[in-house]
Amino acid sequence: MNPVATPYFFYGLAAVAVLSAIAVIMRRNPVHSAIALIFTLLSLAGLYLMLYAPFVAGVQIILYVGGIVVLFLFVIMLINIDSMQREYQFNKQWLVALLAAAGLGVLFVAVYVKGQAIFPQHAIRFVEEKNTQQVGKMLYVDYLLPFEIASLLLLVAIVGAVVMAKKRI
């Protein structure tokens, strides 16, 4: 089945992603920010689908939306929002922030200008039907060692978090 109206889907998803990302940092209420974050992550999942990566989209929904944002909301509900909203929301770090934002902007512009030379016009399209199998083969056959190292690192991080959080083990 051929894709239909792809540019409209892309612009729609991109608009939702950007607008809700702005809402994440603009809202004073952290719960509203977390809910806006859900919309950003969901539209990113849609964009992954458009890039013929359904497996990545599914994992994005399960891990980020279903797992991480749920934990965010869980933590936010345990803290006292009322007292936090009255606190001053900005640090006086605008110079550093301005430099960082300008740097990122320059990077974006550079990629936009030089990108056509670096990236091929039409990226190689993987077969959509076998996306999951291809990801599995990449991770467990071609790049087994780096993958295992990464998972070992995550294990160390988990143990470290437990050690730091618990006084008496």
Add this chain to the structure above:
Amino acid sequence: MLQNFLNYLNQNVTPGQAGAYIWVVIYILIIFAAVSVAVIAMNWLERKILAHMQVRLGPMRVGPHGLLQPFADALKLLLKEDIIPTGADKLVFWMAPVVVVLTAFTTYIVIPFGPTHAVTDMNIGILFMLGVASLGTLGIIMAGWASNSHYPLLGSLRSSAQMVSYEVAMGMAVVSAVLMTSLTGLGVYGIGGTGDTLGTLSMIEIVRAQMNQHVWFAFKFFPLGLLAFGIFAIAMVAETNRAPFDLPEAESELTAGFHTEYSGFRWSLFFLAEYAAMIAVSSIAVTLWLGGWLRPFPHWLGGDTWDTAFSFFPALTFFVLAGLTLRTTMRMPKHPYFKIQKTGLGVFGLLLGAIGLVLLAPPVRDRIQDIYWFTIKVAGFMYMYIWYRGTFPRYRFDQLMKLGWKFMIPAGIGVLIATALAGVL
């Protein structure tokens, strides 16, 4: 136009894959209507079955044997005043039930009621279902937080903790079933037919794998398949917040849990979503372990004769239902007060019989079979849900967490490793 419709009937792919947009819309509408009807039926059945388990009569007043009770309830809920608490966060309060209903119904896109009877087949089918089902938690959390009240907040905290911990065990069980699609297990167990060496996540392909391997995954690698199925069957009750894991809405502690502040139509949306989610997770279990749309023993009792014999089951079921209804009509008291009820029930029974007659026609018979077997398996799960509620006392929260983290997750990981070993040995 008509020709398009007729051409479609001869295709053997789902409408989503065929790119037939009209049929996609039709399927979605049919599924939406059917699920709503199923929820109404469940509402009545749950009350009646629970009542009979407790040696009561249950609803008897509205309609014969309380058959019209769900409609009366729906009417009441629609007419009820819609209250938003003063301190509530209006936007989030409004969004929460919508999110819960949307996620519950979105999962139905990939449920395969038959080889061609699904809205579409995705190659990440099961992943999509689990992902979207986990979004339902967000709606519950939003509802609890937005109500600006203590009971809902506690209820939604419990709900999110419960779902996060049981999702892991559920995932492990699902992965071991997905693993079985690629492992034929001819080595140690020596049973089964041929299968692809490449695994799959697509719901339809998972059922096809069970057909090709001549075994339902619940009985594959005995007892590993059965163990994974058991883990999923427990975790799915916890995921849908049903008894004995209904702590988010434990009425003895939290009034009504996360939906305490909701009333009227909004509350009925939560109700609808809860039952829709129950049907959805039951259909995951049926697809992964109980052979989806396959009839019992498609190979052992194979051949045309058996195929024809089994194809009479849908009609037979409706005839039995019609017979029971008519028998009840006969046994109703002969008082003029019951005259309207008696006529109504009689007409209902005749209607069921007429549906049975339609299902006898050969073209309908062939097309309806797979849907029938799928539905009957899911119905078994729904009965189990009611049975649990009538039988088990509610867990305490620490017991729930202990069961989840110290038993279910280790058992899930163990089954997963054992399945992989059994497949390659």
